[in-house]
Amino acid sequence: MMLVSFLQRAIMQGIPLLYGSTGEIVTEKSGNLNLGIPGIMYVGGIGGVIGAFLYEQHTDSLNPVLAVLIPLFCSMLGSFLMGLIYSFLTVTLRANQNVTGLALTTFGVGIGNFFGGSLAKLAGSDIPSINLTKTSKYFRTSFSGAKDLGWFGQIFLSHSFLAYAAILIAIITSFVLSHTRVGLQLRAVGENPATADAAGIRVGRYKYFATCIGSVIAGLGGLYYVMDYANGVWSNDGFGDRGWLAIALVIFAVWRPNISIFGSILFGGLYIVHMYIQNLDVSGQELFKMLPYVVTILFLIVISMRRKKEAQPPAHLGLPYFREER
Amino acid sequence: MSEPTVTEKPEKPEIPAIRLEHITKRFGEVVANDDVNLTVYHGQILSILGENGSGKTTLMNMISGIYFPDHGKIYVDGQEVVIRSPKDAFQCKIGMIHQHFKLVDIFTATENIVLGLNEKGRFSLRRAAERVREISAKYGFELDPNKKIYEMSVSEKQTVEIIKVLYRGADILILDEPTAVLTPQETQKLFAVLRNMRDSGKAIIIITHKLHEVLSLSDQVTVLCKGKNAGTVQTAETNEEQLTEMMVGRKVTLNIDRSEPVNPVDRLMVQGISCKNREGTELLHDISFTARSGEILGIAGIAGSGQRELLEAIAGLQHVDGQILYHNPKTDQIDDLRDKTPVQIRELGVRLSFVPEDRLGMGLVGNMDIVDNVMLRSYRKGKSIFLERKAPKSLAEKIIRDLEVVTPSAATPVRRLSGGNVQKVLVGREIAASPTVLMAAYPVRGLDINASFTIYHLLNEQKEHGTAVIFVGEDLDVLLELSDRIMVISSGRIAGIVDARTATKEQIGLMMTKNTKVQTQEGGAADAG
Numbered sequence: 001m002m003l004v005s006f007l008q009r010a011i012m013q014g015i016p017l018l019y020g021s022t023g024e025i026v027t028e029k030s031g032n033l034n035l036g037i038p039g040i041m042y043v044g045g046i047g048g049v050i051g052a053f054l055y056e057q058h059t060d061s062l063n064p065v066l067a068v069l070i071p072l073f074c075s076m077l078g079s080f081l082m083g084l085i086y087s088f089l090t091v092t093l094r095a096n097q098n099v100t101g102l103a104l105t106t107f108g109v110g111i112g113n114f115f116g117g118s119l120a121k122l123a124g125s126d127i128p129s130i131n132l133t134k135t136s137k138y139f140r141t142s143f144s145g146a147k148d149l150g151w152f153g154q155i156f157l158s159h160s161f162l163a164y165a166a167i168l169i170a171i172i173t174s175f176v177l178s179h180t181r182v183g184l185q186l187r188a189v190g191e192n193p194a195t196a197d198a199a200g201i202r203v204g205r206y207k208y209f210a211t212c213i214g215s216v217i218a219g220l221g222g223l224y225y226v227m228d229y230a231n232g233v234w235s236n237d238g239f240g241d242r243g244w245l246a247i248a249l250v251i252f253a254v255w256r257p258n259i260s261i262f263g264s265i266l267f268g269g270l271y272i273v274h275m276y277i278q279n280l281d282v283s284g285q286e287l288f289k290m291l292p293y294v295v296t297i298l299f300l301i302v303i304s305m306r307r308k309k310e311a312q313p314p315a316h317l318g319l320p321y322f323r324e325e326r
Numbered sequence: 327m328s329e330p331t332v333t334e335k336p337e338k339p340e341i342p343a344i345r346l347e348h349i350t351k352r353f354g355e356v357v358a359n360d361d362v363n364l365t366v367y368h369g370q371i372l373s374i375l376g377e378n379g380s381g382k383t384t385l386m387n388m389i390s391g392i393y394f395p396d397h398g399k400i401y402v403d404g405q406e407v408v409i410r411s412p413k414d415a416f417q418c419k420i421g422m423i424h425q426h427f428k429l430v431d432i433f434t435a436t437e438n439i440v441l442g443l444n445e446k447g448r449f450s451l452r453r454a455a456e457r458v459r460e461i462s463a464k465y466g467f468e469l470d471p472n473k474k475i476y477e478m479s480v481s482e483k484q485t486v487e488i489i490k491v492l493y494r495g496a497d498i499l500i501l502d503e504p505t506a507v508l509t510p511q512e513t514q515k516l517f518a519v520l521r522n523m524r525d526s527g528k529a530i531i532i533i534t535h536k537l538h539e540v541l542s543l544s545d546q547v548t549v550l551c552k553g554k555n556a557g558t559v560q561t562a563e564t565n566e567e568q569l570t571e572m573m574v575g576r577k578v579t580l581n582i583d584r585s586e587p588v589n590p591v592d593r594l595m596v597q598g599i600s601c602k603n604r605e606g607t608e609l610l611h612d613i614s615f616t617a618r619s620g621e622i623l624g625i626a627g628i629a630g631s632g633q634r635e636l637l638e639a640i641a642g643l644q645h646v647d648g649q650i651l652y653h654n655p656k657t658d659q660i661d662d663l664r665d666k667t668p669v670q671i672r673e674l675g676v677r678l679s680f681v682p683e684d685r686l687g688m689g690l691v692g693n694m695d696i697v698d699n700v701m702l703r704s705y706r707k708g709k710s711i712f713l714e715r716k717a718p719k720s721l722a723e724k725i726i727r728d729l730e731v732v733t734p735s736a737a738t739p740v741r742r743l744s745g746g747n748v749q750k751v752l753v754g755r756e757i758a759a760s761p762t763v764l765m766a767a768y769p770v771r772g773l774d775i776n777a778s779f780t781i782y783h784l785l786n787e788q789k790e791h792g793t794a795v796i797f798v799g800e801d802l803d804v805l806l807e808l809s810d811r812i813m814v815i816s817s818g819r820i821a822g823i824v825d826a827r828t829a830t831k832e833q834i835g836l837m838m839t840k841n842t843k844v845q846t847q848e849g850g851a852a853d854a855g
Contacts (some may be wrong), residue, residue, distance in 0.1 A: 181440075181449040188430050189440050195428040199442025200413055309432050309476050 004151045006269065006276050008158060009060040012229055013268030016041065016158075018166045019221030020246025021264065022173050022257045027083075027214030028250065029177060030207045031190035032090060033318040035101025037218050038243020039108020040082040041128045044219025045226045046112040047071075047078030048232045052135035052227075053119050067138045071223065079219025082108060083212035091207045105243065113236040128294070129235035136232025155289045169217060170257040177257070186210055190314030193321040203321055221246065249297040254303065267292045341404040343368045343498050343529035344389065344420070349398035351384055355774065356653035358384040359395075360553045360588075363365075366498070366546075371520060371530045373540040373561075375573055376550035377835075379800065382533045383425075384552070386500045389531075390422035391415035402498070421491025422500040426485050427790040429475045436471040439490045461492050465522045480605075488519075499523065500531045503639075505539060506630065509607075517543050535628055537566050537572075537839045550573040566836065574802060574835040582782050582807040583788060590618035592653055593794035594640070594763055599648030599664075601635055609635045610646065611816045617763065617794040619655070619767045624809030624826060625798040626834055634683065637765050640796075641680045642668045652676050655762060679761035681753055683768045683798075689752045692741030696723045696733065699740055700755050726753035729780065746777030753784055764788050767798040782808055802831050810813060814838055 019158055027034045034040075051074030055067060086104055089095040113128075120128045139160055146157035177183040188196040188208045197203050225242065226234050249267055253260035274280055274288035303311045346364040350357070359381045366372045376382045387393045388399065391412040400407055402418045409415050415422070418846040429438050436455040455471035462469050469485050478486070484504060491499060500613040501520075505513045520530055520543065534540060540547055541561060549556040549572040601610045610632045617623050625633055638644035642663065650663040654675060661674050671678055682688040689697045701718040722736040729750040733743055740748055749769060756764065766785065770778040785808065789795050799805045805812055809826040814837040821837040 179449075181444070183443065184433075184437055184449075188433070191432060192428075195430055195438075196442070198412060198428045201442050288794045309474070312432075315431065 002276065004154050006272075007155045007265075010265050010269035011155070011159065011163070013186050013271050014264035015163045015166050015268075016221035016225045016229065016242050017246045017249050017267050018170055018260055018264035019224060020218045020243060021249040021260045022166070022170045023214040023221070024247055024250045025214070025253070025255050025257050025260065026173060026186075026217065027211045028255060028314055028317055029038055029186050029190045030210035031193060031314055031316040031319065031321070032086070032207055032211050033097050033101065034080060034083075034086055034104075034211060034214065035098060035247065036086055036104025036108065036215075037247055037257070038239075038241070039105035040079045040109075040215045040218050041222035042108040042112035042239055043074045043082050043222065043244070044079040044216075045222030045239060046115050046234070047219065048075035048223040049119065049130060049132065049226055050074055050078075050115060052132045052232070053123070053130060056132060056134055057122075060085065062134055062138070067135050071135060071139075073226065075219055075223040076216050077286045079215045079222070080212055082219070083215025084208075086215070087208045087211045090320065091211075094322070097318050097320070109237075112239070112249050114118075116234050116236045116292075118221030119234075121202060127235075131235055131237075132227075132232035132234070134232075136227050139227035140231070158164075160224075162226050162228060163321075166220070166224070167261055170261050173217075174256060174258040182300075187314070190316055193316055194323075197321075197323060207321075218246070245292055248293060252296050252299050255313065267295075270295065328513060331604075340367060341439075342366060342401070343370075343403060344457070344531075345401040345404075346385075346389070347399045347401070349385065349388060349395045349400070351388060351393060351395050357553055358544060359388070362398075362550065362553070362555050364548050364555075364558075366529045366531055368497070368527045368529050369524055370546060371524050371532065371544045373544035373547045374533045374550060375535060375537075375540055375569060376546055376556075377535065377573055377800070377802075379552075379554040380550045380641050382550055383502055384553075386422060386502060386531065386533060389415065389420055389498075391420075401631070404522065416496070419495055419497040420500065421494060422679045423484065423487045423491065423498030423502065423504060424500045425506065427487055429483060429486060430791045431476045432474060434472050434474055435469055435478075435489075438475060438486055439471075439493050442761060443494070447626050458489055458494065461489050465492070465519050465526070467519060478509045479512075481509075481516070484508070484516070489761055497527075498529045498531070500533070502531060502533045503535075505534065505536065513539070535567055535839065540569065541566070547669065549573055566839075567670075567832075570835045570839065571832055580803055580807050582804070583786060584807060584810075585786070587618065587621040587789070587793045587810055588792070590621050591655070593619045593655075595649075595653070596636075596640070597649040597653040598640055599636075599646040599650065601639065601644060601646040608818055610639070613648075613815070613818075613820055615813055615820065615823060617796055619762070619794045620789055620792045621810045622789050622795040622797050622808055624805040624812040625796065625815065626802060626805050626812055627815040627821075627838055629800065631815045631838075633767060633815065635818075636815075637680065637682070637767055637798065639664075640763075640765060641678065642666050642671050652763070677759060677761045677763070679756035679759055679764045681749075681756050681764075681769050682765040683750050683771065685752055686741065687799045690740050690748065693739050693782075695737045695739055696726065696751055699751060700725070700758075703755060703759060721755075722760055725751060725758065729754050729784070746773045746780075749781065755782060757784060757788060760791075761788070761793055763796070765798075768800060769797070770804070771800070778804075802834055805834070806831065807832075 020037055024034060024037050048071035051071040053059050055070045082104060086100055089100045090097050119130050142160050143157045146153035149157060177187065185201045186206055189203050191202060193203045195315055221237065225239055230238060245267055249260060249263050253263045270291040271289065274285040342365045344713060346362060346365050347364045347461050349359055351359040362385055374382045384393065388395045391409045393552045394410055400409060407418050409418060436451055436458055439458055440454045458471040462611050464724060467485050467489060469489065471481065475483060508516060524530055546558060547561055547564065548558045549569065551573060552575060556575065597614050599610055599613050600610050613636060627633055635644050639646040640650055645665060652661050652663050654661065656675065663671055686692045699717050700722045704718055705713060707714060719736065725731060726733060726736060731750045735745060740751055753769060769781050785795055785797060806826055806829065811823055812826045812829060812834060813823045814821040814834055816838055
């Protein structure tokens, strides 16, 4: 029974990572290394919280559809704007991608904590946390027959719609990247923008679209975390280092969202495995929390040693593109 | 050489596939193309022949939409067209195969070929691969449509590029020095394919500076010299001597002062050096020569004949076989510099200065200012843990003053200076080390006439100080007037060493394009076949 609950929790832990890594993969395929993902997921989370908070304050009887759609829209809008800032800075102004991304992470976490604090004040709460259990309940609606199906139901069918959406999005992204014209052209932009440009592909436009769509997907991870995983309780800095884990997962999944699905469950499991080991002291727990990163580093060493071309990052990742002028 | 089938074509009264009239293109002060005319018919191969910098590639880039001409008209199939982008060029059914391939490494051949296309219907790589196979079969290419680019040889990559333009329906193909990267066997295969395409009615323009290829492949030759038409001839009615003469043009007098070498001593003895690149192609073959003090040894050759590798070998940057002996004037010792690092060479007391062709890559650091760049040669001096900045600073100021470098201050990043001033800083720094051997690769490339003369003057001054100067140049007029002796290299081999005072331009031009033994054989085979 413990294994069943472990796997179920591992999947729940994995979903935000899956969103984050799918978003980052889409972004990186266009050659943009967006290290702002942790901040963007934060903004996605707080966006949903703001929407839900305002709607809950506005009315006492929540309409189930609106209670889901309003936070969803606010979350997507927030992370979209973050992606737009990143694209404007790195594509249009050709700012350094690493610096921009790290700045966005700091910025996003700051925004999240700022609004988290102000909403808590508005709600008259003493601690910087907001309780949105009513909205969360709609988000967490799951398949009602799951309980009757034993361990299978608990592991695979007990999740909310955002969890299945994450897997669906990852599968669709995988398909688009490898089987469609748009995917081919997007990959060309990330691999060799000069070649893409010569082939008549609008490099800047692809980078903008990929980054913004990637940000929106990643932002949903933040929303899932607040509404599903944390039962609608926003607490400042509660999201932790999941954003960085999502970026590590991109490497682990060798830039393929379908592998990311399994990788996310593995990472989720490694992230919580310390809770399932008895008699661990605090320092032991921290060591166990390190596992996903250790796995990523080991994995990086292995794929770097194998030198398989397909397992490498997009060749032009992190570099600005200038059309040669003369 | 005189295949009867070739000579029939030009008399036909058909409309030319492409016609250029009075095309002129300037880049700032430099006139790259001046009033150039050109005509190609369907079912014809035209060679464009010219030295480096004669404007061949610029001209073709205007047809393929990369540049836009300042003056002149382009006609395709008799209709005047305006080509402003590669897309426009495709619409006119013009396809260019560039010297540097534009391919995505981890994609398959087919993926690269369909990249950027918006064909109607469902996206299907399998169908595209089928069409690639059809095109390959039609013209005799050998290509696996599903092979990844990074697994391909250079010749296969070129095949992908050619099929790419054919897939898009090109009727006029332009190939920019397609054989520069190919082995003789691959060249023969390419030529066979090009002949097939000609026979099926495509118009083909090939840019080259290899005479034997021109003679064995093309139907007509247009020669460019310093951006101008030097004439158009039927291949069957010409020969190597006539083409060389057209290519190098008339002799221009530059009035560079050349003094007689004062008691020259053998300074650098290069003996039998050879080297290969990673793919195993020979870049240098058994090169032997001696550079003497108080003398300028010019090195002439088509770009990429091994000049770069030769200088880098001497500077200690390239591994070679053979011997590089240096006669030290102070100790009278002879040292072998081969396979020593630049630091080891310096520690031997060898005062070697190197002005590489890649100024802002190998020569200077673009983002650093003049003082810091000067310091790159002297940062090892001084005992304190802090850098000694006074001496480099005064040296930098001296360079600015003496060589008239135009710069706001010595603290300006060199990247912001103009090409000529960057070169002055580099040459100034290298000369300040009072070298016994000074190597300069294309030191006046991209410089205006005044800056060029400053550099010539500096090289002459070094020669008078007793330095052994090795000067790699591209302008034969300059080489003839500046050097004492000229070594001509062709495909990594020495084609001859001549006295610059008596040699003629035609003589050197012929030596530069002279076929090595291997190439003569395959050239002959091409004629027979």
